[in-house]
Amino acid sequence: MRFLFSLIMRTLSQFTFLLLFLFSCTTFTSTEAYDALDPNGNITIKWDIMSWTPDGYVAVVSIYNFQQYRHIEAPGWTLGWTWAKKEVIWSMVGGQTTEQGDCSRFKGNIPHCCKKKPSVVDLLPGTPYNQQIANCCKGGVISSLVQDPSKAVSAFQLSVGAAGTTNKTVRVPKNFTLKAPGPGYTCGPAKIVRPSKFFTADKRRVTQALMTWNVTCTYSQFLAQKTPTCCVSLSSFYNDTIVPCPTCTCGCRGNSTSSGNCVDPNAPHLASVVSSSGKNGLAPLVQCTSHMCPVRIHWHVKLNYREYWRVKVTITNFNYNMNYSQWNLVVQHPNFDNLTQTFSFNYKALTPYSVISK
Ligand SMILES: *[C@@H]1O[C@H](CO)[C@@H](O)[C@H](O)[C@H]1NC(C)=O
Ligand SMILES: *[C@@H]1O[C@H](CO)[C@@H](O)[C@H](O)[C@H]1NC(C)=O
Ligand SMILES: *[C@@H]1O[C@H](CO)[C@@H](O)[C@H](O)[C@H]1NC(C)=O
Ligand SMILES: *[C@@H]1O[C@H](CO)[C@@H](O)[C@H](O)[C@H]1NC(C)=O
Ligand SMILES: *[C@@H]1O[C@H](CO)[C@@H](O)[C@H](O)[C@H]1NC(C)=O
Ligand SMILES: *[C@@H]1O[C@H](CO)[C@@H](O)[C@H](O)[C@H]1NC(C)=O
Ligand SMILES: *[C@@H]1O[C@H](CO)[C@@H](O)[C@H](O)[C@H]1NC(C)=O
Numbered sequence: 539m540r541f542l543f544s545l546i547m548r549t550l551s552q553f554t555f556l557l558l559f560l561f562s563c564t565t566f567t568s569t570e571a572y573d574a575l576d577p578n579g580n581i582t583i584k585w586d587i588m589s590w591t592p593d594g595y596v597a598v599v600s601i602y603n604f605q606q607y608r609h610i611e612a613p614g615w616t617l618g619w620t621w622a623k624k625e626v627i628w629s630m631v632g633g634q635t636t637e638q639g640d641c642s643r644f645k646g647n648i649p650h651c652c653k654k655k656p657s658v659v660d661l662l663p664g665t666p667y668n669q670q671i672a673n674c675c676k677g678g679v680i681s682s683l684v685q686d687p688s689k690a691v692s693a694f695q696l697s698v699g700a701a702g703t704t705n706k707t708v709r710v711p712k713n714f715t716l717k718a719p720g721p722g723y724t725c726g727p728a729k730i731v732r733p734s735k736f737f738t739a740d741k742r743r744v745t746q747a748l749m750t751w752n753v754t755c756t757y758s759q760f761l762a763q764k765t766p767t768c769c770v771s772l773s774s775f776y777n778d779t780i781v782p783c784p785t786c787t788c789g790c791r792g793n794s795t796s797s798g799n800c801v802d803p804n805a806p807h808l809a810s811v812v813s814s815s816g817k818n819g820l821a822p823l824v825q826c827t828s829h830m831c832p833v834r835i836h837w838h839v840k841l842n843y844r845e846y847w848r849v850k851v852t853i854t855n856f857n858y859n860m861n862y863s864q865w866n867l868v869v870q871h872p873n874f875d876n877l878t879q880t881f882s883f884n885y886k887a888l889t890p891y892s893v894i895s896k
């Protein structure tokens with residue numbers, strides 16, 4: 539699968555090829571737990587207790603993606619936590635736990651989940667209306683702020699039993715984990731915050747949660763994967779030489795010590811290899827290339843005039859386990875301040891802070 543688009547930028551001074559090396563996929567391979575291109579980006583999980591019940595409470599849990607460009611794609615998020623005491627989940631709307639656990643201590647009414655460390659996933663699109671709440675049931679897919687702020691939230695409701703029944707006795711869950719879908723996010727402790735306020739549809743009345751706590755999770759590329767997941771190759775109109783992705787950018791071929799498995803596109807059994815490994819959808823199954831990257835970005839300079847230059851960008855997916863439908867590409871380049879025209883894609887500027895464009 540390939541995507542093509544091109545862009546034209548006005549040049550300030552003489553265009554230099556060196557500038558191109560400012561952005562590369564390895565930009566994100568930092569050991570620091572934040573992303574220089576989106577330093578305030580985070581995912582905030584908000585628990586709003588909406589009512590107390592005889593043995594616990596009903597809460598709406600919302601997952602807000604406050605990241606500029608990093609979205610959560612299929613197969614979606616998995617949210618986990620550790621209950622502080624012996625809490626159970628009686629029922630859920632708009633989400634479900636992946637395992638019920640051991641509910642043998644209950645007779646009659648059996649809870650939805652009795653695990654000490656439940657893992658919750660979103661329901662799929664097409665869930666019956668009586669099992670939905672607002673912002674649920676998108677298969678765990680959450681947009682980023684730049685792509686579509688209205689879809690940057692996901693929510694589910696749960697009824698918790700064997701729990702505190704007042705704001706003094708309730709215990710906040712601990713050790714939140716967020717997989718989206720793989721590793722990469724680290725979540726802080728839950729903090730009790732001012733109760734959320736909700737406006738009625740006509741905006742004439744405000745109601746509020748009985749109690750609210752927030753958990754903030756941040757992304758680290760280093761935690762997610764030690765090697766880059768894409769690479770950049772370059773070419774230009776004035777030179778036939780294509781500068782390819784460096785060999786072994788994302789791993790070495792046939793080297794089992796560094797993520798070595800790949801599939802030869804000419805192999806006779808390709809279809810069956812791909813379909814049998816495509817089930818979990820997480821580990822990349824890459825086509826054999828010298829760079830071994832799941833994604834290659836090719837930057838071709840088509841024109842370079844004193845006033846402007848024009849490039850064509852080709853993105854190639856080498857990962858048989860992914861069908862990217864909501865992709866975005868983040869490019870850091872000083873001339874983006876003066877982007878004059880783009881073709882076949884939507885463009886938005888990220889302006890994290892000024893020092894990056896050296
Ligand atoms: C963008 O263009 C304007 C004039 O057209 C110039 O003053 C400015 O420095 C340029 N910015 C960059 C980053 O090239
Ligand atoms: C998370 O992001 C939101 C929106 O950018 C911001 O208001 C909030 O302060 C951030 N939280 C943390 C703990 O950084
Ligand atoms: C708990 O509820 C009382 C009123 O019932 C309120 O005054 C107090 O601020 C609440 N505490 C928290 C942490 O929400
Ligand atoms: C939370 O995680 C920390 C570190 O992984 C561990 O030491 C602690 O026991 C965990 N707490 C609970 C309640 O599971
Ligand atoms: C808690 O999260 C909500 C929603 O993300 C946000 O509006 C609120 O400001 C947060 N509160 C604090 C104290 O961070
Ligand atoms: C084309 O680029 C290659 C690699 O950068 C260089 O070795 C070669 O001299 C260039 N050829 C011309 C005609 O500029
Ligand atoms: C495999 O990778 C390791 C570490 O990257 C390297 O030391 C080793 O020489 C490689 N082996 C082969 C056969 O390429």
Ligand SMILES: *[C@@H]1O[C@H](CO)[C@@H](O)[C@H](O)[C@H]1NC(C)=O
Pocket residue numbers: 816819858859860861
């Ligand atoms: C990607 O899409 C193709 C064609 O629609 C389909 O055959 C294939 O199973 C899909 N692969 C994955 C991993 O979703």
